[in-house]
Amino acid sequence: MSLRRLAFLQWFGLLAGGLTWFAAFLAGAGTSVALCNPASGRWGIPYDTVQAALLGLGGAVVLLAEAAAVAVFRATRTVAEQDPPPEGRLHFFAIGAMVGNLVFLVIIVLSAVATIVDRACHQA
Amino acid sequence: MTDFAVTRREPSLGWWGMALFVAAEATLFGVLVATYFYLRFKNLEWPPQGIPEPKLGVPLVLLGVLLVTSVPMQLALRAANAHRLGAARLLLGLASIVQAGYFAMQVHEYAGDLGRFAPADHAYASIYYTLLGADHAHVALGLLLDLWLLAKLARGLTRYRLNALSAITFYWHAVNVLTIAVTLTILSPSL
Amino acid sequence: MRERVERLERIWVARPGVLGWLTTTDHKRIGLLYFWATLVFFGAGGVEALLLRTQLAQPNGDVLGPDTYDQLFTTHGLTMIFWFIIPMTTGAFGNYLIPLMIGARDMAFPRLNALSFWVFLASGIFLYVGLFLGFGPNAGWFDYVPLASRLYDPARNIEFYSLGLIFNGIASTLTAVNFIVTIFKLRAPGMSFNRIPLFCFAFLAASFGLLFALPALSADLILLFLDRNLGMHFFDPAHGGSTLLWQHLFWFFGHPEVYILIVPAFGIATEIIPALTQRKMIAFPLVAIAELLVVFIGFGVWAHHMFADGLPTTTLVFFAGATAMVVIPSTIQVFAWSSTIFTGLPRFKTPLLFIVGFILFFVIGGLTGVMFVAIPFTQQVTDTYFVVAHFHYIIFGAAVFPIFGGMYYWFPKLTGRMYFERPGQISFWIIFVGTNLLFFPMHIVGLLGMPRRVYTYPGGMGWTAYNAIESVGGFVTLAGILLLFGNLVVSYFRGAPAGPDPWHGPTLEWSVPSPPPEYNFAVVPTVSSAYPNWDEADREADRRRLAEGVGVLDDGHEQVVSTLVDGEAAEVVKMPHSSPWPVLLALCLSGMLAVLVVEKFAVAAFFAVLLALTLLGWHSTEPEAE
Numbered sequence: 030m031s032l033r034r035l036a037f038l039q040w041f042g043l044l045a046g047g048l049t050w051f052a053a054f055l056a057g058a059g060t061s062v063a064l065c066n067p068a069s070g071r072w073g074i075p076y077d078t079v080q081a082a083l084l085g086l087g088g089a090v091v092l093l094a095e096a097a098a099v100a101v102f103r104a105t106r107t108v109a110e111q112d113p114p115p116e117g118r119l120h121f122f123a124i125g126a127m128v129g130n131l132v133f134l135v136i137i138v139l140s141a142v143a144t145i146v147d148r149a150c151h152q153a
Numbered sequence: 154m155t156d157f158a159v160t161r162r163e164p165s166l167g168w169w170g171m172a173l174f175v176a177a178e179a180t181l182f183g184v185l186v187a188t189y190f191y192l193r194f195k196n197l198e199w200p201p202q203g204i205p206e207p208k209l210g211v212p213l214v215l216l217g218v219l220l221v222t223s224v225p226m227q228l229a230l231r232a233a234n235a236h237r238l239g240a241a242r243l244l245l246g247l248a249s250i251v252q253a254g255y256f257a258m259q260v261h262e263y264a265g266d267l268g269r270f271a272p273a274d275h276a277y278a279s280i281y282y283t284l285l286g287a288d289h290a291h292v293a294l295g296l297l298l299d300l301w302l303l304a305k306l307a308r309g310l311t312r313y314r315l316n317a318l319s320a321i322t323f324y325w326h327a328v329n330v331l332t333i334a335v336t337l338t339i340l341s342p343s344l
Numbered sequence: 345m346r347e348r349v350e351r352l353e354r355i356w357v358a359r360p361g362v363l364g365w366l367t368t369t370d371h372k373r374i375g376l377l378y379f380w381a382t383l384v385f386f387g388a389g390g391v392e393a394l395l396l397r398t399q400l401a402q403p404n405g406d407v408l409g410p411d412t413y414d415q416l417f418t419t420h421g422l423t424m425i426f427w428f429i430i431p432m433t434t435g436a437f438g439n440y441l442i443p444l445m446i447g448a449r450d451m452a453f454p455r456l457n458a459l460s461f462w463v464f465l466a467s468g469i470f471l472y473v474g475l476f477l478g479f480g481p482n483a484g485w486f487d488y489v490p491l492a493s494r495l496y497d498p499a500r501n502i503e504f505y506s507l508g509l510i511f512n513g514i515a516s517t518l519t520a521v522n523f524i525v526t527i528f529k530l531r532a533p534g535m536s537f538n539r540i541p542l543f544c545f546a547f548l549a550a551s552f553g554l555l556f557a558l559p560a561l562s563a564d565l566i567l568l569f570l571d572r573n574l575g576m577h578f579f580d581p582a583h584g585g586s587t588l589l590w591q592h593l594f595w596f597f598g599h600p601e602v603y604i605l606i607v608p609a610f611g612i613a614t615e616i617i618p619a620l621t622q623r624k625m626i627a628f629p630l631v632a633i634a635e636l637l638v639v640f641i642g643f644g645v646w647a648h649h650m651f652a653d654g655l656p657t658t659t660l661v662f663f664a665g666a667t668a669m670v671v672i673p674s675t676i677q678v679f680a681w682s683s684t685i686f687t688g689l690p691r692f693k694t695p696l697l698f699i700v701g702f703i704l705f706f707v708i709g710g711l712t713g714v715m716f717v718a719i720p721f722t723q724q725v726t727d728t729y730f731v732v733a734h735f736h737y738i739i740f741g742a743a744v745f746p747i748f749g750g751m752y753y754w755f756p757k758l759t760g761r762m763y764f765e766r767p768g769q770i771s772f773w774i775i776f777v778g779t780n781l782l783f784f785p786m787h788i789v790g791l792l793g794m795p796r797r798v799y800t801y802p803g804g805m806g807w808t809a810y811n812a813i814e815s816v817g818g819f820v821t822l823a824g825i826l827l828l829f830g831n832l833v834v835s836y837f838r839g840a841p842a843g844p845d846p847w848h849g850p851t852l853e854w855s856v857p858s859p860p861p862e863y864n865f866a867v868v869p870t871v872s873s874a875y876p877n878w879d880e881a882d883r884e885a886d887r888r889r890l891a892e893g894v895g896v897l898d899d900g901h902e903q904v905v906s907t908l909v910d911g912e913a914a915e916v917v918k919m920p921h922s923s924p925w926p927v928l929l930a931l932c933l934s935g936m937l938a939v940l941v942v943e944k945f946a947v948a949a950f951f952a953v954l955l956a957l958t959l960l961g962w963h964s965t966e967p968e969a970e
Binding site: 163166169170173174176177178180181184185188191192195196201272273274275276277278279280283297301311312313314 | 453520521524528556560563566570575580583585589592915
């Protein structure tokens with residue numbers, strides 16, 4: 030794989046997962062705040078559909094990011110983490126991305142499943 | 154004036170400082186926009202009785218005018234990078250005049266609104282004036298930066314002033330983008 | 345070679361006397377200024393704590409009345425968080441060490457650095473003037489409305505709160521910007537991103553945290569100021585506002601804030617452990633990403649501070665999910681630290697003792713934190729002493745212990761002398777026992793129903809004995825802390841000479857004399873790993889280059905700028921050195937904010953004009969003109 034391609038995959042793997050989780054989180058939590066407040070009555074929010082879409086889309090991007098990170102990790106398998114850049118840096122970021130994306134995926138799944146399954150706007 | 158390297162590929166330290174400051178300000182605006190919608194969700198009537206819905210025409214035109222100034226700002230930077238000081242000064246001056254005109258119109262509109270409803274009337278008014286006020290304050294700051302830079306460039310071009318121009322241009326692009334978000338938020342009841 | 349070094353010394357000479365300190369832009373001097381200032385605030389916060397513990401030592405205490413108690417516990421919390429831990433870790437440790445660890449001669453923005461300090465100092469003076477005038481903040485450190493609204497808190501107390509914090513927030517934001525640009529751009533060539541010391545990763549994470557969290561607090565404080573002083577209605581439900589809005593904005597800041605408190609301390613731990621075990625950190629890339637992840641995910645958990653507010657569960661599950669998973673990066677770090685100690689050759693000197701103590705406290709505090717993921721449990725223990733126990737285990741254990749350990753560890757570098765080991769170890773044990781006595785019983789008494797923030801409590805509740813133990817623990821801790829500082833003071837005058845590298849430490853600060861010269865490095869250091877001081881070949885290369893006069897950069901106050909990701913040399917810049925503008929600007933800013941408390945808006949505008957003029961003065965000199 031060319032260096033340019035590897036670099037793209039590394040940055041995508043490192044940044045896309047986290048940014049997607051945060052966007053999905055803001056959208057998901059924001060939608061639940063909108064649903065469970067007086068003014069939303071007029072808007073007819075299809076809550077479960079929205080949350081399922083966020084789960085699907087968000088989950089897909091995070092999985093792609095994970096795949097990208099794994100690809101870079103395997104391509105730089107023989108590189109040590111303190112090796113000179115760019116290979117050393119690519120390998121280093123790939124390791125970090127692989128762990129991060131797994132965590133983001135679990136958060137997205139946990140939150141989406143819980144909010145869909147739960148009774149809408151039931152007070153804690 | 155002092156000689157310096159032409160079109161360095163790396164943004165300067167000053168540009169980085171500005172970029173991070175902009176990130177913080179963008180977060181501030183994000184939080185204020187979130188506040189606007191949070192309050193909106195809480196209120197059945199938005200705006201409440203007695204406060205008129207925002208008009209679309211003038212604000213959208215003014216937004217367009219402001220966005221257009223990104224072009225001469227960016228061109229000014231390009232000219233300065235190519236050592237064309239005269240063109241840079243002219244373009245920066247042009248952008249500043251339009252930005253100042255925009256600001257003056259916005260102050261007029263703001264004052265007009267204050268005549269119709271006050272920030273202490275309702276939370277709608279409170280967030281309306283605060284969000285708009287924050288945006289206008291950032292435009293005002295940009296104008297002060299423009300003035301300073303024009304004064305500096307009147308005495309010639311140095312690496313320092315070129316870095317300043319790149320930082321201030323970035324600032325204006327950011328303010329313009331933030332103004333899109335603010336304007337759409339403020340106009341959302343009428344959209 | 346001697347000539348080049350002498351030339352550097354002449355260029356980088358500090359102005360003498362008080363004026364030198366007032367106009368300094370040297371990161372080491374600014375670090376020291378922060379160190380002493382924060383110690384004074386630590387003392388103040390400690391006195392407040394001991395007054396609280398004296399009042400609570402017995403039921404129906406009458407040492408303090410309720411009003412005074414409210415001001416003291418609020419100011420204690422604010423002081424410890426905003427005027428001790430954050431400025432001690434970022435302002436003192438961060439400022440002093442980051443340029444040294446990355447091979448730089450100063451921060452990216454030296455004058456901005458000085459400004460941060462003076463604004464920080466002014467904000468603390470501002471807060472305490474309020475307290476001494478009897479207008480100390482009194483609605484808790486998180487200052488919920490409607491208690492903090494004009495209706496229930498009509499006097500100036502809350503203005504001292506909001507303006508003091510806005511002021512303090514400006515200082516922290518400037519510091520954060522400085523740290524990020526410095527770590528991004530001023531690293532020695534060869535220090536690519538995978539070779540940045542873990543201490544710097546931690547400070548990078550904390551700085552991004554500050555940058556993105558503080559705007560929410562600033563917004564909240566401004567909205568509160570507007571509600572209280574201009575009759576607006578952000579938090580007033582009768583006019584379309586929301587009291588919960590305060591909480592959302594506050595905790596959007598407040599949760600990242602707690603990670604900002606402990607992540608720099610993690611950074612201190614991740615330097616002490618390799619040095620005192622002579623072993624590289626296990627799973628280095630995982631620890632680095634964990635530092636960044638814990639802050640990043642920490643932006644998505646804020647409503648776990650609002651689990652008892654009556655929000656819908658459909659909203660709260662988002663926060664519960666993230667709260668459960670934010671534990672993962674912390675756990676990764678705990679395993680990495682512990683296994684590095686187990687598989688290394690640990691020398692249990694005082695710094696490592698504090699780090700082991702820190703790990704123990706952090707695990708306990710972390711476990712109680714995980715318990716809060718369960719919404720029903722949180723609803724049982726909200727506003728009880730169980731929460732107080734949790735956060736003190738984390739803050740004292742996981743932030744203050746590494747600070748103490750770091751003081752011992754870097755003492756030889758700052759002073760050129762070694763501290764006395766025996767009293768050091770004793771001070772650790774006394775503090776360790778004292779803090780457990782002080783904070784552990786709070787778990788129990790909280791589960792037994794004792795509410796927090798009460799100025800006294802009745803007898804016969806089963807709380808009395810625990811409170812008595814806690815108060816004793818407070819004074820035991822005091823004894824340990826006094827011994828710690830006594831030891832450092834005596835060691836400063838009588839300690840054995842330490843030389844540049846008493847620990848055989850891994851990072852670059854140990855490759856320069858103790859204390860470091862004003863210019864830090866005579867040549868730009870060669871770097872090929874995150875443990876540069878252990879790379880003997882590179883240090884030898886530096887000595888050769890100095891002898892040949894290569895890479896000395898002595899044509900003014902010069903500094904190498906590198907590319908962000910791969911640390912390749914890009915250009916040489918000239919840095920500012922010694923300037924009166926930062927302290928003058930801080931004075932104008934102080935004047936402006938101080939008169940806002942008394943609502944003299946016209947006078948504030950006058951100060952704003954002075955501010956603008958000072959800014960013009962600041963930018964009137966350009967680097968080439970040096």
